[in-house]
Amino acid sequence: MSHDQLPMTVPAEGLPARVRIHEVGARDGLQNEKTAVPTEVKAEFIRRLADAGLTTIEATSFVHPKWVPQLADAEQLFPMVSGLGGVRLPVLVPNLRGLDRALALGAREVAVFASATETFARANLNRTLDESLSVFEPVVRQARDAGAHVRGYVSMCFGDPWEGAVPLDQVVRVCRALRDMGCDELSLGDTIGVATPGHVRALLTGLNAAGVPTDVIGVHFHDTYGQALANTHAALLHGVSTVDASAGGLGGCPYAKSATGNLATEDLVWMLRGLGIDTGVDLGRLVATSTWMAGHLGRPSPSRTVRALSHEDTEEH
Template identity: 75%
Template sequence: MTPPTTVPLDGLPDRVTVYEVGPRDGLQNEQTIVPLAVKAEFIHRLADAGLRTIEATSFVHPKWVPQLADAEDLMDELEHLDGVRLPVLVPNLNGLRRALDQGADSVAVFVSATETFSRRNLNRSVAQSLEMVAPVVDQALAAGADVRGYVSMCFGDPWEGAVPIDQVIDVGNRLLQFGCTELSLGDTIGVATPGQVSALLRGFEESGTQTSSLAVHFHDTYGQALANTLTALTCGVSTVDASAGGLGGCPYAKSATGNLATEDLVWQLDGLGIDTGIDLAKLAATSQWMAAQLGRPSPSRTVRALGRME
């Protein structure tokens, strides 16, 4: 594989942490149940490619996300995977207890920035969601786990339209006040553009929240995910969520298409001379393998391009 030409830009971080969400966010919306062995091998292959943070699964009730009903069994398959953080999503205290019983030491909670999506996704208001999440964060921290907070619908909502910046900042800062050590800002339906990204991150800084505690999570519905990511990097963000092969969507927001493909992100970062610790060739091969398991080509442009060069 011929790597991209490296030409750094001023004002960017020297290293970026890629927070891989493929095994959880990428697979959760698949209609056909992916076998446990395939999920486990997927995660092991990602680790072998150099990913060091891989969100493995979700301890949500199986009725709501059948694809992830095997969370306990999957964690058993990963117990000997050394040197890799394996965060898991927990929706409530019951999910947290299940995760802790499996030895999870890194969990994530989620809320929506908008009322309509909160009620459709969680069947409760934003205020009620925050009230539910607070003891989850508290008990996770008491158990020695680190906690990430997700805020969805940060830039646009299919029912409410544009989302006010202050609304996102208020919800996000509440999660940080609860004790979340990192906050991931999600463009759930992929409508953000760079100006919006810059304005939101600037708003967080003006509220007293450092960008070092923020991550970004872009969907590529309108092809803006990489542009938005680069904007976030210029604003001081150094953790970026991505999904191997561009897998994913949101089962409760039908306009949401795939996540930013990890390969496309790494190609850009390699070209900028930013260290990720990821072997792009191995990563692309992993995504090609996973696409074959799912029976369709990968939507990642980099995976497709590298495949044509073989």
């Protein structure tokens, strides 16, 4: 990749110097694929992502294969990548059984997946909101007792396909509950992509007021309405320095029909690079990795940056 294919760096005031990208392509991205991706290809994908400089790569989910058949190979996959030096490999654990399976394989970072709304808790977990939170409590406690780092995902933070707008205080209550039960980190999910920048700032301000510090918050935006980068920028201005993204823009949510498109890691890196924010990611290697994965999936990457840069590469040669 030539230097004229990178944005000019013009730093802006009031932004973090470094952002940790929480790469979700291998888990969130692949869990929605119609065809099962071979385990070896997933392992190679994770290795290539690490080689591109990503230091947090969500590897898989220890969920019952009946619910997410695409990730039924968690037991086989995790040992194939667990030796990657200097890379954090969080895994999703839906319950104590999943936690036990993950810890037995040496996982040091786990995540639970909660919802900010009643309807999604019922659709995704078949429980009320409070019931679902009580299910996570022993999982978080046992994970912490085992010395694992625990992330709490909160889906539907900005809108729900069944309930519409989600009151800020309801989201704050769920986040506070997860924090109180011991989650080290929270990821605020805009599962159907309806957030806008002012909404993002208001939720972050509300969380701070409820005693949830900015440095334990990550953001997870979907680009359904083209708002993911604008919303990320709003979060950065608030001081958030952990951003979830998916290589090549893979994935959505299997339980929310209107959820499309995670924020593409390449699009995020392009913006951060232009702002002079360090990520440690080699954009050329990352684009090559997503292009390689798109070949395995049999369709082009939805990431604008991947398309723009791979198009320029073909024009050059």
